[in-house]
Amino acid sequence: MAEFMTEAKQRPTGAQPLDGHEAAVILERTRSCVDPELRAAIDSLPGSMRRIALYHFGWEHADGTPAVGNAGKAIRPALVLTAAAALGGPGAREAA
Secondary structure (H helix, E strand, O other): OOHHHOOOOOOOOOOOOOOHHHHHHHHHHHHHHHHHHHHHHHHOOOHHHHHHHHHHOOOEOOOOOEOOOOOOOOHHHHHHHHHHHHOOOOOHHHHO
8 A cells, every 4th residue: 555554454345434543544644745745836836826825725814824733634635645555556645
């Protein structure tokens, strides 16, 4: 499986769904893989567009003050990276 899922266990067909802890691990690993790339891309934007993007991703409030906590759910990137790993695709970073 991809490096970001090393602690998550591969389940046999018909196994019970992931519990909240396992899902949280996958989401956190996804954020740690995807967020730095998103932030680097956003940092290259002109100032006004950068503020819009930071607000869009939940990293800043509308007034420009930093937001605290986990911004966004990371569901979409987690689905993409998990699907790529399940299909034997490249590591999580390359799949993003």
